[in-house]
Amino acid sequence: MRDSLKILVVDDLPANRLLVSKYLQKQGYQVLEACDGQEAVGLYESEQPDMILLDVMMPGMNGYEAAQQIKARANGRWTPIIFLSALAKGEEQVKGLIAGGDDYLTKPVNLDVLDAKIMSMQRIVEMQQQLAQTTAELQLYHKQAEAEQETAYALMERMINQERLNDEMLQHWVFPASRFSGDIVAASRSSDGRLYVLQADSTGHGLTAALPLMPLSQIFYAMVAKGLPLSELVMEMNRRLKELMPVERFVAAALVVIDPLKKIMQVWNGGCPDMLLLDEQNRVSQRFTSRHVALGITDYNELFVETVVYKDCGKEQLVLYSDGLIEAKNSEGENFGEERVVVALEGASDEGSLIALINAMSLHLGESMAHDDISIVILRCQD
Numbered sequence: 462m463r464d465s466l467k468i469l470v471v472d473d474l475p476a477n478r479l480l481v482s483k484y485l486q487k488q489g490y491q492v493l494e495a496c497d498g499q500e501a502v503g504l505y506e507s508e509q510p511d512m513i514l515l516d517v518m519m520p521g522m523n524g525y526e527a528a529q530q531i532k533a534r535a536n537g538r539w540t541p542i543i544f545l546s547a548l549a550k551g552e553e554q555v556k557g558l559i560a561g562g563d564d565y566l567t568k569p570v571n572l573d574v575l576d577a578k579i580m581s582m583q584r585i586v587e588m589q590q591q592l593a594q595t596t597a598e599l600q601l602y603h604k605q606a607e608a609e610q611e612t613a614y615a616l617m618e619r620m621i622n623q624e625r626l627n628d629e630m631l632q633h634w635v636f637p638a639s640r641f642s643g644d645i646v647a648a649s650r651s652s653d654g655r656l657y658v659l660q661a662d663s664t665g666h667g668l669t670a671a672l673p674l675m676p677l678s679q680i681f682y683a684m685v686a687k688g689l690p691l692s693e694l695v696m697e698m699n700r701r702l703k704e705l706m707p708v709e710r711f712v713a714a715a716l717v718v719i720d721p722l723k724k725i726m727q728v729w730n731g732g733c734p735d736m737l738l739l740d741e742q743n744r745v746s747q748r749f750t751s752r753h754v755a756l757g758i759t760d761y762n763e764l765f766v767e768t769v770v771y772k773d774c775g776k777e778q779l780v781l782y783s784d785g786l787i788e789a790k791n792s793e794g795e796n797f798g799e800e801r802v803v804v805a806l807e808g809a810s811d812e813g814s815l816i817a818l819i820n821a822m823s824l825h826l827g828e829s830m831a832h833d834d835i836s837i838v839i840l841r842c843q844d
Contacts, residue, residue, distance in 0.1 A: 498522030517546035643670025644836035702757035711757035774842035785833035
């Protein structure tokens with residue numbers, strides 16, 4: 462709107478100022494007047510005009526100097542300056558534009574042309590104001606999103622309770638593709654000394670993938686504290702996920718319970734890669750393949766939840782990993798694959814199975830980045 466545009470008219474001759482000011486007021490603009498460059502700079506700072514019509518030849522500070530002073534005080538705010546001058550030579554016009562002017566009209570000024578120039582500049586000013594508003598809104602949204610993510614991250618760190626993973630029978634490594642991991646590893650001992658381990662891989666990436674893991678970890682820890690059977694853990698976690706999450710969200714999970722006193726290991730695999738049992742020579746002696754769909758897809762009952770029991774545990778190791786490991790691609794688009802997993806484990810020496818696997822994956826990736834979350838768990842079958 463014209464009546465919202467504030468224009469500063471700067472000219473040392475009162476007659477020139479009067480002519481331009483009256484015309485602009487008639488057109489509906491707000492008008493400020495200054496008689497020299499110094500006064501123009503002061504009014505620019507105090508009144509913040511939307512546009513400046515600036516004479517060149519004035520006593521004291523001339524128009525070029527005033528334009529430079531104004532631009533130096535802009536602090537990122539664009540205020541268009543149109544020079545109105547009797548100096549018609551091309552070099553003077555170039556000098557005005559270099560000094561910070563956005564247009565240059567020679568006197569006597571055609572007022573209709575001036576009005577057209579002002580309207581053109583006004584459109585640019587309005588677009589700039591809209592852009593500034595949009596930028597401010599985006600910055601505010603970004604700050605709010607960052608604050609929300611900080612809160613979510615702190616909450617998830619506490620709920621997943623990583624300190625319980627410090628068990629002498631357990632080694633683990635989680636490598637998130639983004640700040641929030643869609644993979645978790647949880648572990649806890651029951652009151653009778655059995656070690657429960659959960660490895661879970663949620664669909665997607667980032668915060669949306671991490672959210673289903675929060676109720677999952679809490680159910681896990683609460684039920685382990687009660688020493689409940691593995692099948693009940695599976696059914697309760699599945700039931701809660703189906704209640705809470707959309708149908709397209711599900712969680713591949715592997716659960717293990719090791720009783721070191723009885724030398725018994727019980728496993729359940731729902732949608733994860735094969736768990737690999739290694740003998741004393743680090744050779745794969747048995748695989749525990751997924752026999753169930755991931756959690757959150759279908760209803761489970763006691764007859765449906767089938768666990769596998771492995772007896773007479775000795776010095777074996779059980780290796781669990783998410784599909785992010787075998788799907789890690791190098792620069793040529795080649796997956797790391799299960800074969801490399803087995804080779805790395807069988808070639809492990811004093812460095813240990815976990816370090817051997819991480820090193821092999823890192824060597825495969827080279828300069829490439831993993832595009833999915835990766836988790837690895839190595840379990841000793843005895844204390």
